[in-house]
Amino acid sequence: MKLFPVKGGLAEAFLGRSPDYVHAVEDVSFQVMNNETLAVVGESGSGKSTLGLTTIRLLDPTSGKIFFDGQDISSMPEGSLRSVRRHMQIVFQDPSSSLDPRQSVFNSVAEPLGALGETVDTGSARKKELVAEALRAVGLGESQMKLFPHQFSGGQRQRIAIARAVIMRPKLIVLDEPTSALDTSVQSQILLLLQKLQKDFSLSYMFITHNISIANYLADRVAVMYLGKIIEVASTSELIDNPMHPYTRILVSSVLEPGSTTGLKDVEVRGEIPSNIHPPTGCRFNTRCPYVQERCATEEPLHREVRPGHYVSCHFAEEIAAGGKN
Numbered sequence: 001m002k003l004f005p006v007k008g009g010l011a012e013a014f015l016g017r018s019p020d021y022v023h024a025v026e027d028v029s030f031q032v033m034n035n036e037t038l039a040v041v042g043e044s045g046s047g048k049s050t051l052g053l054t055t056i057r058l059l060d061p062t063s064g065k066i067f068f069d070g071q072d073i074s075s076m077p078e079g080s081l082r083s084v085r086r087h088m089q090i091v092f093q094d095p096s097s098s099l100d101p102r103q104s105v106f107n108s109v110a111e112p113l114g115a116l117g118e119t120v121d122t123g124s125a126r127k128k129e130l131v132a133e134a135l136r137a138v139g140l141g142e143s144q145m146k147l148f149p150h151q152f153s154g155g156q157r158q159r160i161a162i163a164r165a166v167i168m169r170p171k172l173i174v175l176d177e178p179t180s181a182l183d184t185s186v187q188s189q190i191l192l193l194l195q196k197l198q199k200d201f202s203l204s205y206m207f208i209t210h211n212i213s214i215a216n217y218l219a220d221r222v223a224v225m226y227l228g229k230i231i232e233v234a235s236t237s238e239l240i241d242n243p244m245h246p247y248t249r250i251l252v253s254s255v256l257e258p259g260s261t262t263g264l265k266d267v268e269v270r271g272e273i274p275s276n277i278h279p280p281t282g283c284r285f286n287t288r289c290p291y292v293q294e295r296c297a298t299e300e301p302l303h304r305e306v307r308p309g310h311y312v313s314c315h316f317a318e319e320i321a322a323g324g325k326n
Helices: 012-017 049-053 079-084 105-115 127-139 156-167 183-203 212-220 236-241 246-253 317-321
Strands: 002-004 020-025 035-039 088-091 170-178 204-209 221-226 227-233 304-309 309-313
Touching: 020 049, 035 049, 035 183, 035 212, 049 170, 049 204, 088 156, 105 127, 105 156, 127 156, 127 183, 156 183, 183 212, 204 212, 212 221, 212 236, 221 236, 221 246, 227 236, 227 246, 236 246
Parallel strands: 035 204, 035 221, 088 170, 170 204
Antiparallel strands: 002 020, 221 227, 227 309, 304 309
């Protein structure tokens, strides 16, 4: 769980009440397997980025456990966490903001080596060799080391950010919307690069995206988030071919190619996403769900396995999937 206090409200200032909290991530459980890509899909504000940051302890969880390679890292002291962090990296959405404009490519890519306590001198030949290897891995050249971020295109800057992530040969990389700020043609190039790096370096990816089409292309499994909760998880093919949560069905049907069909009914999501300060009781999707029943507003659905490896949080998942609820 990850909650953020809402400070400065009237109730807190004048009535002495405890502050409200943003329920960014709540009651979430998932795994990222070795060498797999788990896509986390949902609307803006669903908690995807917070989940990614908390997974690698860039944000501390409010409660709950985080295990990495069998170690509980949820409350691990910073000194101990440094040795674990070398195996976890992140690539952010916008390389223009994640790369320091005052640092050369060499210093940006080499930064994790110093931050994580690598025993290499700043000017050492070994450090230069590691940076060169990382740049070559992402399709850039050693001759570009002395350049600065503003001298590169958006796609090249994202390659630099990816080089910085892979230089330590991590086990897990969180990719937070890494292609959404790029042109479509460049997006394809970056996705192909990520696939190649995963194969070459045996990487696991947690790929955060609002675009289920990209998840369909890249991911082995997909977790769908809504208002701080994971509401459905399945293999990519199973989730696309047989979505069982109403929200997932709407997401899938909204990105179908013209002329294609999965047999899904034409349904529309209603209204706006509710506040995650005071989320709805019962099922969090009940205020927008086209299949809502009275039970949905009062009883929170269990996150249950409806098929092998296919988990869903919906009271009526099987009936909706079979066309029984309309």
